[in-house]
Amino acid sequence: MSVLVLHRNPLxxxxxxxxxxxxxxxxxxxxxxxxxxxxxxxxxxxxxAGEQLPGPLDHDFTHLDLFGTLDDETVPARALALAERHRITHVIAHHEADVALAARLRERLGLDGPRSADIRPFRDKALMKKLARQAGIEVAPHTVPGSAQEARDFAARHGFPVVLKHREGYNSIGLRIVADPDELEARLADAYRDGPRDDLLIEAYVPGRMCHVDGLVVDGRTVAAWPSQYQYDLASFGVDAGPRVDLTLDVADPLTPRLLTLVERTLAALKPEGSRLRTHAFHAEVFHTPDDRLVLCEIAGRSGGAKIREVFEILFGIQLAVQVTRAEAGLPLPAVEGAVDERGLLRPRCMAGQVLTMKRPGLVRSLPSVPDEEWVRGFWLFAEEGQVIPPAGGSADFLTATVGSAPTRAECERRLRALGARIVAETKIVPVGGEEA
Known part of the structure; x- marks a missing residue:
């Protein structure tokens, strides 16, 4: 048994x-x-992430290749060559941007695991929304505009704001909430400067608070899932200087069973009979509108970003990345098997959440101290004092991240907001050669 990992995260x-x-x-x-x-x-x-690049003796891998970015056009050929040289039996990919390549490698090498057809409904947002709508799940009005005029026509029918995003995008990179016709024209001039395309999605803006549901499916059956709610706008990562709080929903919250049911229906719609996507994590985002509707935004067949995996571990006692890694390597999941109840389910042990701050451009003069509160279950810094950092390039480009727990959502929110305010107050980033930003 040998494993190839496509790794687009800190190590x-x-x-x-x-x-x-x-x-x-x-x-x-x-x-x-x-x-x-x-x-x-x-x-x-x-x-x-502020980590040192590993040298030849700084890791325990059989082989490590470092690329400037995994978007490098040489990565697929190199992955295939290494897979053949090391007689790879399993391919692992945790990041949204890499699951399609992992599927193609499995196809080429004849390996177990999800193939391209299994992954596509979770990567192609247009197909995803089509399948969901056919299953009676509400999604925002949308289209794939082949031309700038088609995008104008859509905005004329549905009004502003509208949302422009990449059809296979992730981490809110390239996502734009367009407020008026003038802004739309500027976006379209850039988007279609080289002519027609079919990789963009335009959709009507859905008001309300964004919820997300994260879970683990084992052999085709959901064994653990729980909803949370962002207390911030995901698309504001580039201008948000404050703490971004994300909280689990209480067991008694009326939204909890509704969200869990909606996601089960969505998974069924996207995984037809015969799908090889059998054991996997998922991350679904759902709008809760002011008139109390649930509207599916999108769902990914992998674990969520930020520190969602760590929050999930607080809730259920298992780490999503560990379980998915083992499953994709063809290994059993004893931690799951030993924790499920008589119905084959895991139940949350407490409430949990995370508070994040985003990178801002400039020289890092000071960073917050490590929190010592007993309820803090993890704290991460992604920069060093004295370092010059760029602005956040996506919704996962953090300066700090903290996860914590509490008996109730209300207490968890109180704790995280107070800690977030302290983290912001202790952070000092100044323009290069200038005053404090």
């Missing part, structure tokens, strides 16, 4: 060899994973 939080250890044939939980572990990693994601 420190992904100890793959330890995650793969134990519970393979002939191994116990103290025996290291003995197979080849080949990793293709993104240098930009490692450096943007």
């Amino acid at each position: 420190a939080a992904f100890p793959y060899r330890r995650w793969l250890s134990g519970d393979a044939p002939g191994l116990d939980d103290r025996t290291p994973y003995p197979g080849d572990l080949v990793v293709l990693a993104a240098r930009d994601k490692i450096e943007s």
Whole structure:
């Protein structure tokens, strides 16, 4: 057994060899994973997290290739060559941008796991919304505008604001909420300067608060899922200097069962009979409108970003990335099997949430101290004092991240907001050669 990993994240939080250890044939939980572990990693994601690039002796992989970015056009051919050289048996990819390449590699090599047809409904937002709507799930009015005029016509029918996004986008990169015709014209002039295209989506703006549901499916059955609610606008990552709070919903919240039911229906709509996507995480985003409707925004067949995996671990006692890594490597999931109840489900043990701050351009003069509150379950800094940093390039480009817990959502919110205010007050970033920003 040998594994190839497409890795578009910081490295420190992904100890793959330890995650793969134990519970393979002939191994116990103290025996290291003995197979080849080949990793293709993104240098930009490692450096943007403030981590040092690993040298030849700084990792336990069989082979590590570092690329400036995994969008490098040489990555697919290199991945295939390494897969053939190391006789790879399983391909792992946690990031939305890499699941399609992982599927193509499985197809080319004849390996187990989801193929392109299984992944496409979760990557192609137009197909996703079509399948959801056919299943009776409400989605925003939308179209794929082949030309600027088609986008103008859509805006004329549905009014402003409208939302422009990439059909296979992620992390809110390229997403624009367009307020009026003048802004639309400026966006369209740039988007269609090279002529017609079919990789954009325009949709009507849906008012309301964005909820998300995160979960784990094992062998085609959801064993753990829970809803949360963003207390901020995802698309504001480039201008938001304050704390961004995200909270789980209480068990007794009337939205909780509605959101869980909606997501189960969505998963069924996107995974027809015969789908090879059997064990996976998911991250669904759903609008809760002022008139109490639930409107599906989108759903991904992988775990959520930010520190959602860590929040999930607080809730259920299992780490999504660990379980998905093991599943994609063909290994059993004893942590899940030992935790489910008689109905095969995991139940949340408390409420939890995260508070995030985004990178801002400039020289980092000071960063917050590590919180010492007992309810804080994790704290991360993604820059160093004295470092010059760029602005946030997406909704996952954080300066700090903190996860915490509480018995109730209300108490969790109180704790996280107070801590977020302190983190902002202790952070000082100044323009290069200028005064405080």
